[in-house]
Amino acid sequence: MSNPMISVRGVTMNFNMPKEKVDSVKEYLIRKLKRRLSYDKFTALDNISIDIERGEVLGIIGLNGSGKSTLLKVISGILKPSDGEVITNGTISPLIELGAGFDPDLTTRENIFLNGSVLGFERSFIREKYDEILDFAELRDYENVAIKNFSSGMVARLGFSIATLVKPDILIVDEILAVGDFLFQQKCEARISEMMSGGTTVLIVSHSIEQIERLCSRILWLDHGKTRMIGDTATVCEQYKNM
Amino acid sequence: MKKKLILCAVAVVCLALALLFGVINFSADNLENRKNGYENAEISHPDGKVFVLDGKYLNNVKVNGKIESVCAFTAEGEPILPSSTTQKNDDLYYNFGVYADYVSFTGADDDTVVTVNPTSLNVNVMLTFFIFFLPLCLAWAILNAIEDKSAFKKDILAMKRYKYLLYDLVSRDIKTKYRRSVLGILWSVLNPLLMMLVLTAVFSQIIRVEVEGGFALFYLTGYIIFNFVSESSGFSLVSVINGGGLIKKVYLPKYVFPLEKTIFSLVNMLFSLTAFVIVFVIFLITGQVQLHATMLLFFVPMIYVFVFSLGLNLILSTLNVFFRDVGHLWGVFMTVWMYATPIIYPINIVPEWLQGIIRFNPLYHYVTYFRNVMIYGTLPSFTDNLICIGFALLFLAVGVTVFRKNQDKFVLHI
Numbered sequence: 001m002s003n004p005m006i007s008v009r010g011v012t013m014n015f016n017m018p019k020e021k022v023d024s025v026k027e028y029l030i031r032k033l034k035r036r037l038s039y040d041k042f043t044a045l046d047n048i049s050i051d052i053e054r055g056e057v058l059g060i061i062g063l064n065g066s067g068k069s070t071l072l073k074v075i076s077g078i079l080k081p082s083d084g085e086v087i088t089n090g091t092i093s094p095l096i097e098l099g100a101g102f103d104p105d106l107t108t109r110e111n112i113f114l115n116g117s118v119l120g121f122e123r124s125f126i127r128e129k130y131d132e133i134l135d136f137a138e139l140r141d142y143e144n145v146a147i148k149n150f151s152s153g154m155v156a157r158l159g160f161s162i163a164t165l166v167k168p169d170i171l172i173v174d175e176i177l178a179v180g181d182f183l184f185q186q187k188c189e190a191r192i193s194e195m196m197s198g199g200t201t202v203l204i205v206s207h208s209i210e211q212i213e214r215l216c217s218r219i220l221w222l223d224h225g226k227t228r229m230i231g232d233t234a235t236v237c238e239q240y241k242n243m
Numbered sequence: 244m245k246k247k248l249i250l251c252a253v254a255v256v257c258l259a260l261a262l263l264f265g266v267i268n269f270s271a272d273n274l275e276n277r278k279n280g281y282e283n284a285e286i287s288h289p290d291g292k293v294f295v296l297d298g299k300y301l302n303n304v305k306v307n308g309k310i311e312s313v314c315a316f317t318a319e320g321e322p323i324l325p326s327s328t329t330q331k332n333d334d335l336y337y338n339f340g341v342y343a344d345y346v347s348f349t350g351a352d353d354d355t356v357v358t359v360n361p362t363s364l365n366v367n368v369m370l371t372f373f374i375f376f377l378p379l380c381l382a383w384a385i386l387n388a389i390e391d392k393s394a395f396k397k398d399i400l401a402m403k404r405y406k407y408l409l410y411d412l413v414s415r416d417i418k419t420k421y422r423r424s425v426l427g428i429l430w431s432v433l434n435p436l437l438m439m440l441v442l443t444a445v446f447s448q449i450i451r452v453e454v455e456g457g458f459a460l461f462y463l464t465g466y467i468i469f470n471f472v473s474e475s476s477g478f479s480l481v482s483v484i485n486g487g488g489l490i491k492k493v494y495l496p497k498y499v500f501p502l503e504k505t506i507f508s509l510v511n512m513l514f515s516l517t518a519f520v521i522v523f524v525i526f527l528i529t530g531q532v533q534l535h536a537t538m539l540l541f542f543v544p545m546i547y548v549f550v551f552s553l554g555l556n557l558i559l560s561t562l563n564v565f566f567r568d569v570g571h572l573w574g575v576f577m578t579v580w581m582y583a584t585p586i587i588y589p590i591n592i593v594p595e596w597l598q599g600i601i602r603f604n605p606l607y608h609y610v611t612y613f614r615n616v617m618i619y620g621t622l623p624s625f626t627d628n629l630i631c632i633g634f635a636l637l638f639l640a641v642g643v644t645v646f647r648k649n650q651d652k653f654v655l656h657i
């Protein structure tokens with residue numbers, strides 16, 4: 001068996017939530033002296049382990065606050081887990097939220113290059129893909145318009161185009177498909193299917209169970225930070241709907 | 244545990260070295276010699292009209308009485324001009340930027356007294372401080388880097404991958420800074436020029452400050468260096484917080500943010516250098532200044548101050564994530580720092596004990612270095628370079644270590 005694309009090994013993520021917000025030196029020192037810096041420990045992820053293979057599309061489902069987004073953040077390296085480790089083999093293009101790395105004051109053109117470099121791609125590579133990105137996002141007419149004048153759907157389209165057209169090894173999709181209109185959603189799904197056949201590993205978080213059923217090959221069900229179930233789409237979705 | 248042991252050992256060795264250095268330098272014998280000038284300057288008075296000072300690093304020469312002309316030479320026999328003269332009570336102080344090894348005063352009266360003040364003592368206090376702190380901080384930084392070698396390597400390698408990001412962010416900053424202003428980037432040149440005009444008017448007409456070479460260039464050189472530090476620290480302070488949108492959404496090496504702001508300010512500093520060139524050319528045409536070969540070294544103090552600033556900015560951006568007070572306090576501190584740096588006054592008009600304290604201000608050394616190469620045409624000595632590099636390394640080592648120790652916690656606090 002080949003190396004898994006993403007290997008999550010016993011990841012635990014604890015947050016220390018201070019009971020009161022302390023962000024001034026004076027307050028901090030006073031509390032430290034009085035030994036009153038108390039925290040509520042909150043476990044967002046509790047010992048999660050999963051191996052994700054190349055070309056697999058993993059859906060992550062669960063109720064609000066079950067740790068889906070935290071898991072994505074840990075996998076993409078934004079958060080460092082309190083315990084355990086994540087090993088990834090390949091470039092990750094995260095779409096954690098819409099418009100990550102866009103500057104509202106810059107034009108579409110400038111933002112494409114900025115976003116490309118935020119994701120760590122070579123200048124020449126982005127130049128090569130530039131037209132394709134613009135056409136896929138259907139923003140050819142808005143090439144020199146500042147992003148701040150865009151509707152949220154337009155920003156989402158641009159973000160999705162950049163993240164998918166640079167052909168990352170791992171694509172992370174967090175609720176993003178809910179924003180575009182249905183035509184664009186169809187286009188996105190077609191694009192994801194295309195990438196899957198090309199060997200890209202995709203992680204999808206969505207509350208739309210139909211979408212998950214349509215796209216995913218395997219599903220991880222999180223419940224209060226714990227793995228409730230890992231299995232093929234049909235079984236897990238059945239259980240989830242009858243919860 | 245092992246780390247602490249090594250650090251303790253380094254500290255003990257450094258302390259011993261510093262003490263040894265201190266004892267040698269401040270021994271009664273040495274102090275006695277200093278009273279007659281640094282490193283046994285011999286003051287001879289051959290014919291009653293001429294004073295000859297022969298020694299090393301003659302500086303802050305006090306003349307009480309009347310003299311007609313001054314000639315100073317470096318050890319190589321190059322003639323140099325005094326970098327500044329200051330009148331204090333009845334005494335006239337001559338400064339040669341510590342490079343004069345032979346000075347002669349002609350046309351002296353019978354009552355004229357020439358003394359060399361032991362200002363170099365202050366330099367040695369500085370060096371003692373360095374001998375103790377620099378190796379200690381470097382050892383701390385290196386030990387920490389070794390401790391998580393793979394992560395450190397990853398951060399360095401990320402630099403290559405994210406060089407386009409750095410470039411894009413800097414160009415974005417330049418584009419957005421002057422957006423909607425008619426003159427645009429010209430402001431980077433105009434700002435220092437206008438500031439210079441105002442302050443030159445005040446300090447050469449209203450409050451008279453005598454500076455060799457004219458107040459305009461003296462101020463401008465100080466301003467260029469100081470403004471770089473002040474601007475880059477102001478931007479870097481909030482850089483990580485403002486980059487929160489990105490940090491929370493994509494993986495990025497966090498040092499990109501303060502590094503980018505420091506580079507942006509460096510670009511601004513290069514623009515404002517144009518202001519210096521303009522004023523210098525005007526003065527050159529009117530014959531008030533001369534061209535010096537040392538001006539080719541303009542980039543050396545800039546590199547020093549860049550490294551120093553980068554270290555400082557890494558510390559500041561880290562602190563500000565956890566305590567937003569730092570941001571508010573920093574404005575006040577910058578004002579204090581401006582007055583503690585000889586930008587609008589030459590250092591020798593302040594009392595000697597204060598000069599000793601000012602020598603601990605890194606900016607004083609960078610500003611002086613810059614002035615020496617740009618206006619006075621003197622080549623800074625080995626010790627000067629050592630001090631500049633020392634401060635830069637000290638701040639960089641501490642900055643990198645503090646930043647790296649805390650960067651994983653940033654995302655939880657923005």
